[in-house]
Amino acid sequence: MHKGLLSAPVRGFITMGKKHGAEWYIVVIGAVILVTIILSSIFAAYIAPYDPLESVGKTFTPPNRDFIMGTNNLGFDVFSRILFGSRTVLLISIAAAIFSMFVGVPLGLISGYFAGKLDRVLSLIMDSIYSFPGLILAITLAAMLGPGVINISIAIAVIYIPTYFRVVRGQVLSNKEELYVEAARSIGANSTTIISKYIFPNVIASMVVIFTLNVADAILTEAGLSFLGLGLPPDLPDWGIDLSKGKVFIPKGSWWIVTFPGLMIALVTLSFTMIGEGLSEILNPRLKEK
Amino acid sequence: MRSLFAYIITRLLLTIPMLLILLTIIFFVVRVMPGDPVKAMLGAHAPKEQMDMIRELMGLNKPLIDFSLDNQFVDYFAKMFRGDFGTSYYYKVPVWKKIMERFPATLELTFFSLIIAFGVGVSSGALAAHKRKSWLDYSTRLFGIFIYSLPIFWFGIMLQIIFGVWLDLFPIAGRIGARVSPEVITGLFVLDGLLTWNWNQILSSLYHLALPSITLGLSLSGIYIRLTRANMLDVLKQDYVLAADARGLSKRRVIYKHALLNAFVPVLTMMGLEFAILMAGAVLTETTFSWPGMGSYLVEAVSYRDYPSLQGVIVFIALLVALVSLVVDILYALIDPRVRY
Numbered sequence: 001m002h003k004g005l006l007s008a009p010v011r012g013f014i015t016m017g018k019k020h021g022a023e024w025y026i027v028v029i030g031a032v033i034l035v036t037i038i039l040s041s042i043f044a045a046y047i048a049p050y051d052p053l054e055s056v057g058k059t060f061t062p063p064n065r066d067f068i069m070g071t072n073n074l075g076f077d078v079f080s081r082i083l084f085g086s087r088t089v090l091l092i093s094i095a096a097a098i099f100s101m102f103v104g105v106p107l108g109l110i111s112g113y114f115a116g117k118l119d120r121v122l123s124l125i126m127d128s129i130y131s132f133p134g135l136i137l138a139i140t141l142a143a144m145l146g147p148g149v150i151n152i153s154i155a156i157a158v159i160y161i162p163t164y165f166r167v168v169r170g171q172v173l174s175n176k177e178e179l180y181v182e183a184a185r186s187i188g189a190n191s192t193t194i195i196s197k198y199i200f201p202n203v204i205a206s207m208v209v210i211f212t213l214n215v216a217d218a219i220l221t222e223a224g225l226s227f228l229g230l231g232l233p234p235d236l237p238d239w240g241i242d243l244s245k246g247k248v249f250i251p252k253g254s255w256w257i258v259t260f261p262g263l264m265i266a267l268v269t270l271s272f273t274m275i276g277e278g279l280s281e282i283l284n285p286r287l288k289e290k
Numbered sequence: 291m292r293s294l295f296a297y298i299i300t301r302l303l304l305t306i307p308m309l310l311i312l313l314t315i316i317f318f319v320v321r322v323m324p325g326d327p328v329k330a331m332l333g334a335h336a337p338k339e340q341m342d343m344i345r346e347l348m349g350l351n352k353p354l355i356d357f358s359l360d361n362q363f364v365d366y367f368a369k370m371f372r373g374d375f376g377t378s379y380y381y382k383v384p385v386w387k388k389i390m391e392r393f394p395a396t397l398e399l400t401f402f403s404l405i406i407a408f409g410v411g412v413s414s415g416a417l418a419a420h421k422r423k424s425w426l427d428y429s430t431r432l433f434g435i436f437i438y439s440l441p442i443f444w445f446g447i448m449l450q451i452i453f454g455v456w457l458d459l460f461p462i463a464g465r466i467g468a469r470v471s472p473e474v475i476t477g478l479f480v481l482d483g484l485l486t487w488n489w490n491q492i493l494s495s496l497y498h499l500a501l502p503s504i505t506l507g508l509s510l511s512g513i514y515i516r517l518t519r520a521n522m523l524d525v526l527k528q529d530y531v532l533a534a535d536a537r538g539l540s541k542r543r544v545i546y547k548h549a550l551l552n553a554f555v556p557v558l559t560m561m562g563l564e565f566a567i568l569m570a571g572a573v574l575t576e577t578t579f580s581w582p583g584m585g586s587y588l589v590e591a592v593s594y595r596d597y598p599s600l601q602g603v604i605v606f607i608a609l610l611v612a613l614v615s616l617v618v619d620i621l622y623a624l625i626d627p628r629v630r631y
Contacts (some may be wrong), residue, residue: 020320028566031526050568096578109543124307124308124311125311127308128308128312128315130363131566131615132312132566132607132608132611133566133567133569133570133611133614134566134570134571136573136588136604139525139573140320140592140600141319141590143592144319144320191458216439218441220439220441223441224442224570224573227577228573228574228577228589228592229589243441243444247578250447250451250454250462251462253452255455258447259451261447262441262444262447265444266440266441266444268438269439270435270439273439274435
């Protein structure tokens with residue numbers, strides 16, 4: 001009984017590995033890293049050895065047995081701040097990606113399906129936003145909206161709307177000429193039904209891929225914005241904020257204050273990128289040859 | 291040749307709506323802000339009459355947009371067409387002048403970064419395609435994904451710690467040594483040094499450029515590795531490569547001469563889109579290395595609430611974006627005649 005329960009997922013894992021090769025293992029490694037980070041952010045209060053908002057040791061302590069990642073200029077424990085900081089960055093970047101998806105996907109569906117003037121105007125606006133440096137647009141939006149977790153999520157979300165729009169629109173354009181759509185139309189299905197029942201399901205696979213890659217990018221943007229001192233209250237544990245504050249003490253030789261938060265940003269981004277890239281190759285076998 | 295001319299004209303005409311849309315977006319983003327720019331300029335305790343006077347002088351008492359011709363929207367476009375970017379609240383000089391002072395620094399940084407990104411990216415991408423499915427291919431691709439995931443400012447900080455602080459090899463801030471007074475002609479210190487044959491200036495600026503341009507260049511190289519590799523694999527499947535092979539040309543010659551040149555064309559077109567990433571990277575790199583360019587000007591404008599500067603910088607970047615995508619498209623049409631139709 002026990003043996004049977006365990007072997008099923010293991011067998012599934014191995015068949016997937018045989019079927020998709022390296023791509024599958026890339027997805028799995030990425031997922032393992034990501035799940036570890038998400039779990040440690042959920043249970044941060046239990047794992048963290050100290051309060052992230054309190055001075056708990058001597059200032060500028062290098063990593064040692066009590067403070068595995070050292071302390072910063074105020075005597076805060078770097079490790080505890082990193083654990084709590086993962087909440088901020090994950091919350092903002094995932095919220096931003098969901099928001100962009102909810103705006104970009106419907107617009108792409110409508111624009112691609114109905115075509116015409118609306119499509120031309122929307123495409124022009126989206127292309128203009130897309131061509132503009134995203135971070136600079138986000139900086140401007142964040143400066144204008146003022147600080148706060150919600151505002152910064154919106155600022156980041158806006159710059160990724162065109163990505164969803166472009167991909168979904170392109171897929172709708174190629175899907176709506178298919179026979180099954182024509183068949184649905186000929187038996188009298190209205191536009192809403194055709195879009196939601198016949199076209200939308202074909203878009204979901206690429207949406208998943210874009211979403212994961214989008215979160216990876218949103219994490220870098222969030223870290224960049226808070227590194228530039230934009231958008232978040234300064235006492236909030238956040239990797240970007242901790243980096244920008246620690247940067248001043250580099251000439252002093254305090255490498256640990258900046259090294260660990262940056263390493264975490266890289267690790268989370270890498271895990272999302274691995275999942276997104278792997279999935280995209282598994283879901284689009286045509287590209288596999290590249 | 292006629293069709294090329296027609297293509298350029300159409301492409302030019304397409305740039306106009308794009309610019310208008312970008313300028314409109316910037317107008318609304320900068321104006322729909324909480325907080326009062328006049329208060330930010332004069333301080334919260336300035337007398338009310340003075341504030342009203344300034345507000346009228348700047349046209350801020352007019353409606354944002356309406357059906358008459360006397361509103362802020364029309365004023366804004368009129369000024370932009372005259373090239374009037376306003377005066378910086380913080381520096382008290384015309385924004386245009388400040389941009390011209392800062393832009394060469396960014397141009398110099400991005401130029402050297404692009405050389406590094408291109409050199410590393412194209413050569414290792416081509417090599418990876420050549421030795422496909424070898425350990426070299428896998429490690430190059432892994433490097434590409436890894437370098438793309440690194441936060442650019444953190445990568446810069448790591449280089450600062452290793453090469454600036456521990457090994458003490460390179461400076462970690464500024465454009466030129468404190469004891470070198472640069473002669474400024476174009477504002478590009480290396481070029482100015484060459485023009486005036488000032489060796490101190492050339493060496494000192496290259497020395498300061500090293501870490502920032504390696505940071506930005508290597509960060510961008512991942513994209514070029516990927517693009518070059520994918521395009522090379524496409525090209526290597528083409529008939530003319532087979533033909534070159536059949537003629538008995540050496541494998542090396544086929545790959546690096548015939549294939550690479552053709553794989554290069556799509557990489558070039560992507561330059562237009564990469565430009566956006568380059569500018570975003572420049573903002574972070576400049577802040578990390580206290581590099582006095584457009585990026586640090588933008589960040590200063592935000593932190594001093596200097597709205598004319600902020601607006602000026604993003605309008606200038608919008609102009610650059612439009613210009614670069616126009617130039618890249620025209621170049622593409624020149625190189626690859628298939629595009630014109």
